[in-house]
Each structure stands twice: as structure tokens, then as C-alpha cells.
Amino acid sequence: MSRVYNFCSGPAALPEAVLEKAQSELLDWHGAGVSVMEMSHRSDEFVSILTSAKARLSRLLNIPDDYEILFAQGGASTLFAQIPANLTHGFDRACYLDTGAWSSKAIKEAKKYTDVILSGSSKEQNYTTVPDFDALTLDEKAAYLHVTPNETIGGLEFDALPDTELPIVADLSSTILSRQIDVSKYGLIYAGAQKNVGPAGVVINIIRKDLLARSNNAVLPTVWSFETLAKNDSMINTPPTFAIYLADLVFEWLEAQGGVAAMEKINIEKAELLYSAIDQSDFYSNPIDMQYRSRMNVPFVLADASLEATFLEESERAGLRTLAGHRSVGGMRASIYNAMPKSGVEALIEFMSSFEKRYG
Known part of the structure; x- marks a missing residue:
């Protein structure tokens, strides 16, 4: 399995x-x-x-x-x-x-x-x-x-x-x-x-x-x-x-795990890692006012929207599932709730970097 x-x-x-x-x-x-x-x-x-x-x-x-x-x-x-x-x-x-x-x-x-x-x-x-x-x-x-x-x-x-x-x-x-x-x-x-x-x-x-x-x-x-x-x-x-x-x-x-306080620290770390990867790139972007960005749901779009379908297809093959944004807004969305380990966020960032190098 x-x-x-x-x-x-x-x-x-x-x-x-x-x-x-x-x-x-x-x-x-x-x-x-x-x-x-x-x-x-x-x-x-x-x-x-x-x-x-x-x-x-x-x-x-x-x-x-x-x-x-x-x-x-x-x-x-x-x-x-x-x-x-x-x-x-x-x-x-x-x-x-x-x-x-x-x-x-x-x-x-x-x-x-x-x-x-x-x-x-x-x-x-x-x-x-x-x-x-x-x-x-x-x-x-x-x-x-x-x-x-x-x-x-x-x-x-x-x-x-x-x-x-x-x-x-x-x-x-x-x-x-x-x-x-x-x-x-x-x-x-x-x-x-x-x-x-x-x-x-x-x-x-x-x-x-x-x-x-x-x-x-x-x-x-x-x-x-x-x-x-x-x-x-x-x-x-x-x-x-x-x-x-x-x-x-x-x-x-x-x-x-240490209760909610411990989970909050982990969630802050996961969100900061992902938003940092987005912000440091001209290939990806997030539209939300920085002070109100969600720690749980991270939407992002590609500079070239025509690559979105390719991104979703390849990410799925890489074991990163369900990254499509809501049907009403499109783009991508990574929900990184409590059960998402830090390793999952790191795997997504690694894929995003690789995808940018190949298509950017």
C-alpha cells in the first residue's frame, strides 16, 4: 500500500x-x-x-x-x-x-x-x-x-x-x-x-x-x-x-501531540514554509492580504494559467493529491490541516520548485 x-x-x-x-x-x-x-x-x-x-x-x-x-x-x-x-x-x-x-x-x-x-x-x-x-x-x-x-x-x-x-x-x-x-x-x-x-x-x-x-x-x-x-x-x-x-x-x-498549543506551532511552521516558497517565486502567487493568509488553506496560481492542468496532472503522479482549487475560483489550493505532516508540505515545495525549473 x-x-x-x-x-x-x-x-x-x-x-x-x-x-x-x-x-x-x-x-x-x-x-x-x-x-x-x-x-x-x-x-x-x-x-x-x-x-x-x-x-x-x-x-x-x-x-x-x-x-x-x-x-x-x-x-x-x-x-x-x-x-x-x-x-x-x-x-x-x-x-x-x-x-x-x-x-x-x-x-x-x-x-x-x-x-x-x-x-x-x-x-x-x-x-x-x-x-x-x-x-x-x-x-x-x-x-x-x-x-x-x-x-x-x-x-x-x-x-x-x-x-x-x-x-x-x-x-x-x-x-x-x-x-x-x-x-x-x-x-x-x-x-x-x-x-x-x-x-x-x-x-x-x-x-x-x-x-x-x-x-x-x-x-x-x-x-x-x-x-x-x-x-x-x-x-x-x-x-x-x-x-x-x-x-x-x-x-x-x-x-x-501536546495539545492545541503544540499543533499551532507546527501549523505556523508549515504555513510559513509554503508561503515563503510562493513569495520567493515569480512563477507562483497568492492573492490574499499577507496579514490574513490562512494557515490551513493555501491557494496559489501560476503566472501562466495554461500550465495549471499540467501542474495538477504531474503533482498527482508525484503523490500530491487534490491540489485543484475550488471550482468557483480555479487555480491550486493546498489544505494543510493538523493531519498534514511537515514532510508533506516539504514534498509539495520540492515539486513546485522542480515544476518551475521545467516550465518557468
């Missing part, structure tokens, strides 16, 4: 140690005689997995006691609608920051449930930078402020948050567990697992407990209610059991 370096933006690479452990436990989990995929979600065995996953995530992110961890289905895109459906009960508007493709999708869905105040947008700058936080339009009587701190498609990332008393709702799908954050600054964090946590199929919600009371259960679909999901320990119905199990294995792996 030959493993390649997988630069896919999601479903993304998983740590090999996690895959190997899952493989060893696939037919018989801890002597239970069955696979996790075959267990009842109500069984003591699976409840222990869910409890472990919540405890490990809480330790990794230093989640305060006044927050609830929810594992749900549907992915982050479902949350684009589920969030306003839950959190705008008793409010008639919500604030949104528009920084790229994913925040734009969230805005479109929110408009089906509430009036949206566009607090700021970098659309006129082709989403290559972040709006000036000092010039944002913030209504302190709105339900919340929604932000997307990492725009996976565009390769833009920011870690500072606007100064507001509004609950901040953040889509951290691409950045969760890759860098240290202060959870207490957020009202709700949500993240699709298939980038930095595990396989597709589960979405993580970290919500401040006082916000659970906003769920209007008289009109909400039962499985959409944050309050009901919390009261049922993420098990209103059958949860994505195997995805939660794999998430727990990833959390265990992260703890063994």
Missing part, C-alpha cells in the same frame, strides 16, 4: 495513527465483539465513547463549564439555517460579516429566517482582505454577530474578533483545534468535522448554555432544537456514531 499526501480541503486527511487504531478496532471494539458501527447508541460502550469525546474536546479547547458540547448531523451548511432558526427567537435581526464564499452562503440562508444586517463586507476587494472592524455596522439589539474566521475556498483567515456585546457565532470548520482560541469570547462555535476533526457526518457545536433557552421548540423541528439536543446528550435520534468515535480518536491523538 502506498499512501499519498492528501491536500483535500475536506473530507481531508486523517492522522495515520488514528486510521491504524480504527482499523485494529474495526471488528471488535475493546472486546465488545462488535464494531462501533454496529453498537446501539444507547449502549454503555457507545455512551463511554461519547463521554470521552466531549471530555477530550473540553480539555483541548479549555471549554468553560457554562458551555454545552453538542454533536449533530447535517454538517456546517445545515447550521447556516439552524442557527437563525434557534437564536433569533425573540429578535427580528442578526448581524453578519461577509468575508467570502462560506459567509455569503450563511447570509443567504439566514435571510430566510430573519432580517440580516450586513455589518461589513470585503466583496469589493474580491475577498482578499477583512473589513475594517472599526467601521462595522453593529446593532447591539440584534440576536448575534456571525463570523467565518477561515474562508476555506478563498484562503483567508483572521483571529481577532469585533468589539461587541453581541453573542459571536463563528464557523470554525477549518480552524478548530489548529490554533488556540478563547472559547469564552463566543456565544456559539460550530465546525464540520471533515477538515480538522474526523470524517464527514458530524458537526460540533459549542454553545453557551444561556443561549439554549432561545430555541422555540413549539415551532422548531425537534432534531433542530439546540435546547432539545442538549437535554438529550446529542441523542435525540441515532447520532453519527462512527464519526463521533473517530473524532474521539483524533482528540486522543491531538493530546498525544
Whole structure:
């Protein structure tokens, strides 16, 4: 078997140690005689997995006691609608920051449930930078402020948050567990697992407990209610059991690496190596404002766009998989999440240098 370096933006690479452990436990989990995929979600065995996953995530992110961890289905895109459906009960508007493709999708869905105040947008700058936080339009009587701190498609990332008393709702799908954050600054964090946590199929919600009371259960679909999901320990119905199990294995792996602080150092190093290779070349370029370049998703283009297809064909043959940019923007994109080793980034840089020498 030959493993390649997988630069896919999601479903993304998983740590090999996690895959190997899952493989060893696939037919018989801890002597239970069955696979996790075959267990009842109500069984003591699976409840222990869910409890472990919540405890490990809480330790990794230093989640305060006044927050609830929810594992749900549907992915982050479902949350684009589920969030306003839950959190705008008793409010008639919500604030949104528009920084790229994913925040734009969230805005479109929110408009089906509430009036949206566009607090700021970098659309006129082709989403290559972040709006000036000092010039944002913030209504302190709105339900919340929604932000997307990492725009996976565009390769833009920011870690500072606007100064507001509004609950901040953040889509951290691409950045969760890759860098240290202060959870207490957020009202709700949500993240699709298939980038930095595990396989597709589960979405993580970290919500401040006082916000659970906003769920209007008289009109909400039962499985959409944050309050009901919390009261049922993420098990209103059958949860994505195997995805939660794999998430727990990833959390265990992260703890063994030294936690989020250790991973952040590695991620900074990987990103700096790749951006340096791009910046030192006239053959490659990255369009994003340097102070807002993503550590997780690195888009780049060739000076001669006609060589892109050749670049992708040859990189695939070299064992560098899924480097094509999103279909909406083209070019190339290297997603270098936690599971991407430094050696993978070095292999990509070596290939890029070789390709430039041959075609530059």
C-alpha cells in the first residue's frame, strides 16, 4: 500500500495513527465483539465513547463549564439555517460579516429566517482582505454577530474578533483545534468535522448554555432544537456514531501531540514554509492580504494559467493529491490541516520548485 499526501480541503486527511487504531478496532471494539458501527447508541460502550469525546474536546479547547458540547448531523451548511432558526427567537435581526464564499452562503440562508444586517463586507476587494472592524455596522439589539474566521475556498483567515456585546457565532470548520482560541469570547462555535476533526457526518457545536433557552421548540423541528439536543446528550435520534468515535480518536491523538498549543506551532511552521516558497517565486502567487493568509488553506496560481492542468496532472503522479482549487475560483489550493505532516508540505515545495525549473 502506498499512501499519498492528501491536500483535500475536506473530507481531508486523517492522522495515520488514528486510521491504524480504527482499523485494529474495526471488528471488535475493546472486546465488545462488535464494531462501533454496529453498537446501539444507547449502549454503555457507545455512551463511554461519547463521554470521552466531549471530555477530550473540553480539555483541548479549555471549554468553560457554562458551555454545552453538542454533536449533530447535517454538517456546517445545515447550521447556516439552524442557527437563525434557534437564536433569533425573540429578535427580528442578526448581524453578519461577509468575508467570502462560506459567509455569503450563511447570509443567504439566514435571510430566510430573519432580517440580516450586513455589518461589513470585503466583496469589493474580491475577498482578499477583512473589513475594517472599526467601521462595522453593529446593532447591539440584534440576536448575534456571525463570523467565518477561515474562508476555506478563498484562503483567508483572521483571529481577532469585533468589539461587541453581541453573542459571536463563528464557523470554525477549518480552524478548530489548529490554533488556540478563547472559547469564552463566543456565544456559539460550530465546525464540520471533515477538515480538522474526523470524517464527514458530524458537526460540533459549542454553545453557551444561556443561549439554549432561545430555541422555540413549539415551532422548531425537534432534531433542530439546540435546547432539545442538549437535554438529550446529542441523542435525540441515532447520532453519527462512527464519526463521533473517530473524532474521539483524533482528540486522543491531538493530546498525544501536546495539545492545541503544540499543533499551532507546527501549523505556523508549515504555513510559513509554503508561503515563503510562493513569495520567493515569480512563477507562483497568492492573492490574499499577507496579514490574513490562512494557515490551513493555501491557494496559489501560476503566472501562466495554461500550465495549471499540467501542474495538477504531474503533482498527482508525484503523490500530491487534490491540489485543484475550488471550482468557483480555479487555480491550486493546498489544505494543510493538523493531519498534514511537515514532510508533506516539504514534498509539495520540492515539486513546485522542480515544476518551475521545467516550465518557468
